[in-house]
Amino acid sequence: MRKIPSMLTLGALAMFGAGPAIADHHETGHDMSGHDMKGEEVAASVIDTSGEEIGMVRLQQTPAGVLVTAHVMGLEKGEHGFHLHQKGMCDAAQKFTTAGGHFNPGNDQHGLMVEGGPHGGDMPNQYADDSGMIMTQVLNTGVSLDKDAPNSIWDQDGTALVIHAKADDYMSQPSGDAGDRVACAVVAKPM
16 A cells, blocks of 8 residues: 655744755755754755745655655745646746646656555645745655655756645646646756
8 A cells, every 4th residue: 555645734833044045955964853863854945936035945854755844935825736846947937837747756646536646746735824824844755865766856857846826636637736836946956
């Protein structure tokens, strides 16, 4: 039986420190509490369609999968599709279409509710509150930060995290009918 991405939303999450405009890759690091962790860690700025920085995302390899921590502001209130996409390119002038489709190393169907799914990059929708902020943690079991893993985000094209205007319906092919791409972060640069 295959594991699907699961979500752990925290009531309070420490604010990220200032970070680089693109992915910052570390072979080892600490979790948000300062505990030593084995594996890899990536931090990247999230930009909107005007190219302005609106938040940060951090990916950390864990024994269970990749922990995706995000703090993003300036979004419309409501649910938003939240995915890893196949190319590490966030061109705001092209409304982030440069990020390609969903990261899908297993050539699976799209959606958490579909037989034969989900894509490795499919994750649960995230909710922006009245102020337009998403503050969340999601455990994605479909990807890896291990460069030698078959589902590694470190491939020729790199990988981006994309936030969509609408909620993913978890069924429509190929991408869940989540609407326009409104925010993007390069989490793995193209090689």
